[in-house]
Amino acid sequence: MSVSGLPFDDFRALLQNLPGPDPRSLVAARERDAQLTKPPGSLGRLEEIAMWLAAWTGRPPAVTRPLVAIFAGNHGVTKHGITPFPSSVTQQMVENFAAGGAAINQICVTHDLGLKIFDLALDYPTGDITCEPALSERDCAATMAFGMEAIAGGTDLLCIGEMGIGNTTIAAAINLALYGGEAEDWVGPGTGSHGELLERKIAAVKTAVEFHKDHLKDPFEVLRRLGGREIAAIAGAILAARVEKIPVLLDGYVVTAAASILKAANPAALDHCLLGHVSGEPGHLKAIEMLGKTPLLALGMRLGEGTGAALAAGIVKAAAACHSGMATFEQAGVSAGT
Ligand SMILES: O=C(O)c1ccc[n+]([C@@H]2O[C@H](COP(=O)([O-])O)[C@@H](O)[C@H]2O)c1
Numbered sequence: 441m442s443v444s445g446l447p448f449d450d451f452r453a454l455l456q457n458l459p460g461p462d463p464r465s466l467v468a469a470r471e472r473d474a475q476l477t478k479p480p481g482s483l484g485r486l487e488e489i490a491m492w493l494a495a496w497t498g499r500p501p502a503v504t505r506p507l508v509a510i511f512a513g514n515h516g517v518t519k520h521g522i523t524p525f526p527s528s529v530t531q532q533m534v535e536n537f538a539a540g541g542a543a544i545n546q547i548c549v550t551h552d553l554g555l556k557i558f559d560l561a562l563d564y565p566t567g568d569i570t571c572e573p574a575l576s577e578r579d580c581a582a583t584m585a586f587g588m589e590a591i592a593g594g595t596d597l598l599c600i601g602e603m604g605i606g607n608t609t610i611a612a613a614i615n616l617a618l619y620g621g622e623a624e625d626w627v628g629p630g631t632g633s634h635g636e637l638l639e640r641k642i643a644a645v646k647t648a649v650e651f652h653k654d655h656l657k658d659p660f661e662v663l664r665r666l667g668g669r670e671i672a673a674i675a676g677a678i679l680a681a682r683v684e685k686i687p688v689l690l691d692g693y694v695v696t697a698a699a700s701i702l703k704a705a706n707p708a709a710l711d712h713c714l715l716g717h718v719s720g721e722p723g724h725l726k727a728i729e730m731l732g733k734t735p736l737l738a739l740g741m742r743l744g745e746g747t748g749a750a751l752a753a754g755i756v757k758a759a760a761a762c763h764s765g766m767a768t769f770e771q772a773g774v775s776a777g778t
């Protein structure tokens with residue numbers, strides 16, 4: 441813990457001292473890109489992705505150990521009857537991930553991605569955000585620190601996903617706190633909340649933000665009061681990745697809300713992250729605009745569990761492979777343009 445002993449101090453300090461992109465690797469990658477056997481710019485966004493890999497890893501673009509990390513948490517706010525599925529599904533899906541039966545398992549097989557699941561005290565849901573903080577400062581900081589350990593086994597591309605019944609309500613509350621507007625702007629169906637479920641979801645988000653309104657200037661208070669364990673762990677994982685020079689692919693609505701908390705603390709905090717996809721959750725596009733990012737994919741997916749990020753990892757792998765594996769004009773005996 442920090443000298444002052446306040447749980448968030450270390451994270452605040454880290455956020456004020458984030459490493460930037462590596463200019464030398466970027467220049468080297470640009471020089472190589474200009475020699476590859478293609479008209480300049482013809483690989484479009486793939487070229488930008490290769491430059492992004494070089495800048496944030498400090499090495500020539502390569503993806504050799506991609507990892508999907510799924511963080512799972514449960515939420516006290518579900519007691520308001522806001523989701524079609526019960527909270528027990530969070531644990532059941534964790535078991536399904538472990539058994540290889542979920543969509544994310546198949547995408548990981550397709551793109552040869554590692555997969556790690558981090559379940560976060562699923563038997564102890566967070567506090568009901570409509571009338572109490574989700575987490576104590578200590579629990580929140582400890583969970584962020586746990587999330588930082590997600591990359592301890594090593595990876596050179598971190599795809600972040602989550603699982604947690606009720607967490608689209610949490611994401612909506614975070615977005616309302618960070619960006620304002622109306623609860624209706626941020627609340628969507630999630631796994632399928634319509635009619636009365638949706639009405640109660642909107643009411644819960646309104647009540648929660650109203651209840652905590654005097655404490656929401658500080659992004660860390662937004663995190664601990666309105667967030668959840670998987671949200672805190674995701675924030676920690678994104679931060680640790682930055683420090684360790686690991687580029688990050690963000691997934692859908694929920695991961696984006698967790699990431700937005702870091703951006704609120706430091707506008708440059710997500711520069712090492714790309715958005716894997718725009719999810720079908722209606723508020724996601726607006727949340728992405730707030731981050732100033734352009735998602736790689738738009739497939740109408742709204743599953744979570746890292747599926748959008750993992751699909752995009754295939755594109756990032758292809759970008760690195762083109763950059764490192766293509767022949768230069770000279771090597772291939774192809775005439776360069778003027
Ligand atoms: O990330 C998204 O865009 C997204 C959109 C809709 C649903 N989800 C997933 O669905 C769960 C949350 O939905 P809900 O309805 O229980 O709030 C959680 O496990 C998320 O992974 C995720």
Ligand SMILES: Cc1cc2nc[nH]c2cc1C
Pocket residue numbers: 525529533602603604631743744745
């Ligand atoms: C079945 C199911 C699978 C999920 N995967 C991510 N969130 C989910 C929510 C449900 C309900």
